[in-house]
Amino acid sequence: MTKKKTTIVLFSGDYDKAMAAYIIANGAAAFDHEVTIFHTFWGLNALRKDEQIPVKKNIMEKLFGKMMPRGANKMSLSKMNFAGMGPKMIKNIIKKHNAVPLPQLIKMAQEQGINLVACTMTMDLLGLQQEELLDDIEYAGVAAYLGEAEEGNVNLFI
Amino acid sequence: MTKKKTTIVLFSGDYDKAMAAYIIANGAAAFDHEVTIFHTFWGLNALRKDEQIPVKKNIMEKLFGKMMPRGANKMSLSKMNFAGMGPKMIKNIIKKHNAVPLPQLIKMAQEQGINLVACTMTMDLLGLQQEELLDDIEYAGVAAYLGEAEEGNVNLFI
Amino acid sequence: MTKKKTTIVLFSGDYDKAMAAYIIANGAAAFDHEVTIFHTFWGLNALRKDEQIPVKKNIMEKLFGKMMPRGANKMSLSKMNFAGMGPKMIKNIIKKHNAVPLPQLIKMAQEQGINLVACTMTMDLLGLQQEELLDDIEYAGVAAYLGEAEEGNVNLFI
Numbered sequence: 435m436t437k438k439k440t441t442i443v444l445f446s447g448d449y450d451k452a453m454a455a456y457i458i459a460n461g462a463a464a465f466d467h468e469v470t471i472f473h474t475f476w477g478l479n480a481l482r483k484d485e486q487i488p489v490k491k492n493i494m495e496k497l498f499g500k501m502m503p504r505g506a507n508k509m510s511l512s513k514m515n516f517a518g519m520g521p522k523m524i525k526n527i528i529k530k531h532n533a534v535p536l537p538q539l540i541k542m543a544q545e546q547g548i549n550l551v552a553c554t555m556t557m558d559l560l561g562l563q564q565e566e567l568l569d570d571i572e573y574a575g576v577a578a579y580l581g582e583a584e585e586g587n588v589n590l591f592i
Numbered sequence: 593m594t595k596k597k598t599t600i601v602l603f604s605g606d607y608d609k610a611m612a613a614y615i616i617a618n619g620a621a622a623f624d625h626e627v628t629i630f631h632t633f634w635g636l637n638a639l640r641k642d643e644q645i646p647v648k649k650n651i652m653e654k655l656f657g658k659m660m661p662r663g664a665n666k667m668s669l670s671k672m673n674f675a676g677m678g679p680k681m682i683k684n685i686i687k688k689h690n691a692v693p694l695p696q697l698i699k700m701a702q703e704q705g706i707n708l709v710a711c712t713m714t715m716d717l718l719g720l721q722q723e724e725l726l727d728d729i730e731y732a733g734v735a736a737y738l739g740e741a742e743e744g745n746v747n748l749f750i
Numbered sequence: 751m752t753k754k755k756t757t758i759v760l761f762s763g764d765y766d767k768a769m770a771a772y773i774i775a776n777g778a779a780a781f782d783h784e785v786t787i788f789h790t791f792w793g794l795n796a797l798r799k800d801e802q803i804p805v806k807k808n809i810m811e812k813l814f815g816k817m818m819p820r821g822a823n824k825m826s827l828s829k830m831n832f833a834g835m836g837p838k839m840i841k842n843i844i845k846k847h848n849a850v851p852l853p854q855l856i857k858m859a860q861e862q863g864i865n866l867v868a869c870t871m872t873m874d875l876l877g878l879q880q881e882e883l884l885d886d887i888e889y890a891g892v893a894a895y896l897g898e899a900e901e902g903n904v905n906l907f908i
Binding site: 596598608609612615616619620622623625670671672681682684685686689691745746747748749750 | 759761763790791792810817818871874875877892893895896897899900901902905906907
């Protein structure tokens, strides 16, 4: 019997939306779905390493690189961000409730064998290079996404 | 014959996005779909009662409770909110065009037998309690959502 | 054999989100899917002609008409908009990387036979008239959308 499939396009670079994406993805993997998260545009920031990686960039790419959050832990909230206070509050609450913060949700996803894919076209647009992103992820374009999604039982754009 | 299914994750707390979600949901119910709206994160605000309910909360939960809109009618727009003017304008226009405002769309959804579900994990994070939410809704987690969605014909994340 | 189907609800009026929608749509059409983009709320702005069209409007409709971007090229970014600098930066980068800007993605969609649909209910709410929108698009409501989506292999809300 073929496995059920869940695909998520993670477009958003917001901490809370990425959390929702990864909670659904991890849940689907626990349901034995084959799961793919296709990170595009600002969603690529969830895959960034948190240290600065020395790679060659032009001025525009350096600017984008500086302004975008370096990794899941630095992302801001879609609502009630309060100049950075919001994410701290949410992370505090997550800790108190023994819920799982975003960086751990991403690790869990990798351990469950979820396919984390970085969209090469938007990496190029935002000047992000493979060295700057997490290890053991995949690189693909919209065609690969559609190949998965057209067989998907649950397809979401987040 | 089994009914077709529509599931919507309502993550957004914006009046216009929630309106879109409920218009699609009510349309799908009219098409005889079995419809579930799973309210998570800021989308839970659409289910809040509009009066203040006396429940025990810690400081953080009180703060979130005060800052988040109390019910569908108090939600703001995703665009052109103009410090609260936008929703008033939209509601005026809705009235003039005999369109249906959000609180009535939610009532209509309940009358049509749409399953309104509140995500228990994010209720916990935001400090929302069952007494504060509308009557006759359901409470569940991501597993229940996925159980519906994997059989869904139309699955959306809004 | 019946064709596979992709449907996208384009709710967002952001340049980057509309770009993502049209890239997926054009990709799906290249995969020989039957593709429909249902433009509602702020997503309608992607279909506006860029010149001003003389039509009768009441004060509120005139106000909305002025404040909303006139066509795809004038839309702003969901992130890092910087009072209009962001879109210019992105368009520059798109040009340098020989990527396709949004207005061309829309033209390409029309040439590929993608059904571009404007939601009549929200046109009415925002005071947009057929003369103001691109030629050769369709006009329909939520029922028509659901008729397509319930047969869809890939259904997204953007």
